[in-house]
Amino acid sequence: MSKIARPLWFNLAFIAALVVTLAFGSARPVQAAVMDPDGVIEAGEVVDDDVFLSGDAVRMDGTVKGMLVASGNTITINGTVNGDVFAFGNRVVVSEEAVVDGNLFGGAASVEVHGKVGGSVAVGSATLAVGEGAAIARNLYYGGYALEAAPNSTVGRSVYSAAYQTKLAGDVAMNVGIAAAAVELTGKVGGDAVVDLGDSKAGDPAPQMGPYFAYPGAPQLPPALQPGLRMGPKAEIGGKLTYTSGLPAAGVESAAQGGVVYRTPVPNQKEPAAPVNAPRTGANFFNAFLRWLLGVVRNLLTLLLLGLLAVRFVPRVVTGSEEQTQAKPGHAAGYGLLTWLVGYVGAGLAVLAILAVGIFFAVVTLGALSRTVFGIGFSSLAVAFALFTLLVSYGSKLVVAYLVGNWVMGKLAPLASGRPYWAMTAGVVIYVLLRAIPFLGWVIGAAATLVGLGALVLVYQNWRKQRLSPVPVTAQAV
Incomplete structure (x- = not known):
C-alpha cells in the first residue's frame, strides 16, 4: 500500500x-x-x-x-x-x-x-x-x-x-x-x-x-x-x-x-499557528477538510445543474460544440485563447473608453450627459462581462465534459451512447474528479476553458454564416 x-x-x-x-x-x-x-x-x-x-x-x-x-x-x-x-x-x-x-x-x-x-x-x-x-x-x-x-x-x-x-x-x-x-x-x-x-x-x-x-x-x-x-x-x-x-x-x-x-x-x-483562543489541531484539521470537501461538492453540483439545463434548453449548442471540438480541437483551442484575451483585454479598454467619453461630455456639457454615459455604459459592460465570465467559467467546461462523457458512455455503456443527460452527468463527474488533483487539475481546467470556449465561438460563427447566407430562389414556371 x-x-x-x-x-x-x-x-x-x-x-x-x-x-x-x-x-x-x-x-x-x-x-x-x-x-x-x-x-x-x-x-x-x-x-x-x-x-x-x-x-x-x-x-x-x-x-x-x-x-x-x-x-x-x-x-x-x-x-x-x-x-x-x-x-x-x-x-x-x-x-x-x-x-x-x-x-x-x-x-x-x-x-x-x-x-x-x-x-x-x-x-x-x-x-x-x-x-x-x-x-x-x-x-x-x-x-x-x-x-x-x-x-x-x-x-x-x-x-x-x-x-x-x-x-x-x-x-x-x-x-x-x-x-x-x-x-x-x-x-x-x-x-x-x-x-x-x-x-x-x-x-x-x-x-x-x-x-x-x-x-x-x-x-x-x-x-x-x-x-x-x-x-x-x-x-x-x-x-x-x-x-x-x-x-x-x-x-x-x-x-x-x-x-x-x-x-x-x-x-x-503545517498550517499557520492558530490564535490562542482558537480550537486546537483536531478541529482545525476537520474544518480544513470540510471546507475542501464542500468546495468539491459545490463545484460538482453547480456544473451538473448548469449542464443538465444546457442539454434541456440549448441542445444544439451543446451538440454543435461537441462536433466542433471533435473536428478541430487545436483550432478550437486557438480560438479559445484569442477569445479569452480579447474578452478580458477588451473589457479593460471598454472601461477606459467609457471613462473618456463620460469625461468628454462632462467637460463639454458641464456634466449634463456624463451621468447618462457612465450609467448606461457601465451597466451594459457589467451585463456583457457577466455573460462572458459565465461562458468562460462554466460554459467552456460543460462543452468538454459533454464530449468526454459521451465518449466514455459509448465505450462503457454502448446502449447509453447518444443519451445527452447521461453523457453530461458522466462528463461532469469525471471533470470535477480530475480538476480536484493538485496542479494537474489546474492544467486540465485551463485546457478545458480554451478548447470549450473556442468551440462555442466556432458554433456561433457557423450559426451566423447560415443566418446571413442568401436563401436560394426557386424559379417559377410562367
Whole structure:
C-alpha cells in the first residue's frame, strides 16, 4: 500500500477513489427504469428493472433486479438489490436482512450498514456505522466526521477513511488507510495500516462539534474521541504500521507484526499557528477538510445543474460544440485563447473608453450627459462581462465534459451512447474528479476553458454564416 505523507494528499486520494467508483463502477447498459411515486416496495414485490424511489420515508422490502436510486428523509433497505444502490437523504439504513449484490453509494447526515454488500461501500456523511455482523465484500471508502465499525463486522478488502475520528473494531482483510485526528484500532487488519494524524497528539482537547450539527433532524453524534492513536489489547495488524503524529503513541508496537514506523509531520506543511483562543489541531484539521470537501461538492453540483439545463434548453449548442471540438480541437483551442484575451483585454479598454467619453461630455456639457454615459455604459459592460465570465467559467467546461462523457458512455455503456443527460452527468463527474488533483487539475481546467470556449465561438460563427447566407430562389414556371 502506498505511504501517505500528508492529510491533504490522502483526502484527495479518497475523493478520487470515491468518484472513480461512482463514475465507472456502476456503468451498465441503460434500460427503461421504474419510477415508484409512493417510495415503497413491499415485501414479496419483485421489480425486474432499475428503480427510482423518492419520498419522505422510503422503504425497500422486496427485490430489485437492477439498480436502486433512492432519495428521501429516511431511507430503509430491508430487501435484496441485484445491482448498485444510490441513497441520498437525511438517514440511510441498510438493515440486517438487506442484501446488496453491487456497490452502495450513500450521501446523508447518517448512514448505517448492518447487512451484506457484495461490492464496495462509498459514503460521505456526518456519521457512518458499520454494525455487528455487517459484511462488505470489497472496499470501504468514507469521508465525514465519524466512522465506527463494530466487532464482528468484516471488510473483504481495504478501508480508506478521511474523518475526524475512526474506530475499527471489526476485521479488515487487507489494508487500512486513515487520515484522522483520533483513531482507535481494536480489531484485525490483514495487511498494512497507514495512519496520518497530522499534528494531532494525545492530550489535545477534542473539538466541540455541536455548532456544525445544530439543525433540525441532525444526526446524533457519537462522543468525540481524544486526538491520538490507540490500540486495543486484541488489535492485530498483519503487516506494517506506519503513522504520522505530533508525538509517538504508546503501546502500538505489539499489535503490528511487520513492525512500526513513526513519522513526525513535515514542518513546511503545517498550517499557520492558530490564535490562542482558537480550537486546537483536531478541529482545525476537520474544518480544513470540510471546507475542501464542500468546495468539491459545490463545484460538482453547480456544473451538473448548469449542464443538465444546457442539454434541456440549448441542445444544439451543446451538440454543435461537441462536433466542433471533435473536428478541430487545436483550432478550437486557438480560438479559445484569442477569445479569452480579447474578452478580458477588451473589457479593460471598454472601461477606459467609457471613462473618456463620460469625461468628454462632462467637460463639454458641464456634466449634463456624463451621468447618462457612465450609467448606461457601465451597466451594459457589467451585463456583457457577466455573460462572458459565465461562458468562460462554466460554459467552456460543460462543452468538454459533454464530449468526454459521451465518449466514455459509448465505450462503457454502448446502449447509453447518444443519451445527452447521461453523457453530461458522466462528463461532469469525471471533470470535477480530475480538476480536484493538485496542479494537474489546474492544467486540465485551463485546457478545458480554451478548447470549450473556442468551440462555442466556432458554433456561433457557423450559426451566423447560415443566418446571413442568401436563401436560394426557386424559379417559377410562367
